[in-house]
Amino acid sequence: MTSLVIAEHNNASIRPATLNTVTAAAQCGGDVHVLVAGLNAAAAAQEAAQIAGVSKVILVEGEAFAHGLAENVAAQVIAIAGSYSHILFPATASGKNIAPRVAALLDVAQISDITKVDAADTFERPIYAGNAIAIVQSLDATKVITVRTTGFDAAAATGGSASVETLAGVADSGKSSFVGAEIAKSDRPELTAAKIIVSGGRALGSSEQFHAVLEPLADKLGAALGASRAAVDAGYAPNDWQVGQTGKIVAPQLYIAVGISGAIQHLAGMKDSKVIVAINKDAEAPIFGVADYGLEADLFDAVPELVAAL
């Protein structure tokens, strides 16, 4: 029994979500191999080879993999899928995009967003925005899985010494092409990997105020910035900051919810945080129901005061 983890990387280095996925793969039992499909991705493959618990890295390079197009990456996974009992992707935008394609080509079900491995064929996953937890058993020979990174500790990034095998890649499908990307450059930590997150809601009132009020706090704490769906829909914050059922799932050490009422869809994305702080002037806001520390106050007074006190 061997598991294959599809690495998430930017060619130069491995993204942290890969480490949590390796942990889940190891819990499925057997060896763990990692596929790095990219362009000029030897550095990422070397990094993958050092992850504790990985016994082999497969490096596949080509123009077809430069932008992680689902058609090409899925075809590549299928080309090497034969010997694996489990194929795991992190449940990131990229993993969610590719994994179901792999599952359908193998004619097997996909198990989405697992938070726990109970046995090699039995997994736990949240459903209904995390309002219920299902224990499910796969009846297929090959298990195609996406891993909710907050459910598993990160494997140690160093300490391993896997071999790196280079394979020729599959051809480009010719049916899709990359046009461009607008990826925000930021010195802040990545939202899903941050230890502290400062998150804002509609009560911030405008994009200008969202940034003016929350950025000093995030700077002071070295925190990532997040937002509720209402704040993103209102245009106060970019879409990739959205925390919730259909956005990012986070579990930092400290989550500070500022002016967020706490809809169930938002709670689904952050209720596994270690410590939750809520700052809201509405005493009845549902966010207080999950907060360890609630401060009932006007955020426009409380946040600057908090920045000054830190």
Next chain:
Amino acid sequence: MKVLVPVKRVVDYNVKVRVKSDASGVDIANVKMSMNPFDEIAIEEAVRLKEKGVATEIIAVSCGVLQCQETLRTAMAIGADRAILVETAEELQPLAVAKLLKALVDKEQPQLVILGKQAIDDDCNQTGQMLAALLGWPQATFASKVDVADGKAVVTREVDGGLETLAITLPAIITTDLRLNEPRYVTLPNIMKAKKKPLENVKPADLGVDVAPRIKTLKVSEPAKRSAGIKVADVAALVDKLKNEAKVI
């Protein structure tokens, strides 16, 4: 150009579901059901393509129990021209739905299938990608902007870290994210009109598809409850708690 839009009947997003006492699932008897919000966005996008003269016919499809007809009527009230219900009382998992949809695509020959990126009940986020794989079509998932012209779709996608734009050749699959559009309100005259639009009923067996589940649900339980903590009086008390009690800063 025909556009096919699959829609799912799900527990309304405002309903907080309860786990059944025998741990076999969640209780959906007597709760409000609605169209999956992402599918509403998918129908709206198809209707906008028709209004622009890009699409000529919109076919809404739903797979499930007879009551899915209501969801299909809603889709037709938004602007779908006709509807197909694949009726079954069996539990349908994403792979089975993708196979049913493939059979319908083979029959109807649409150039575009627009689906919601995920259903808010099982939160799977699979069906569109699976359908694309079964058809050998390209896909653009989590779309926030769609332009269709000259046999291609140029799609902006919401990805981790920002936005990405892809060009895919038709026929193709698109799945919708929240910011793609804001679905229109259905008006009473359109609800009345939708009642007269054709709604065809087929069974999985008619399509030659085996829908047997591949995943068995062993148990469904309530998540660990997070209890409410305390209210602090002021900012100073908050900082003190974070530093000395929680020790997180």
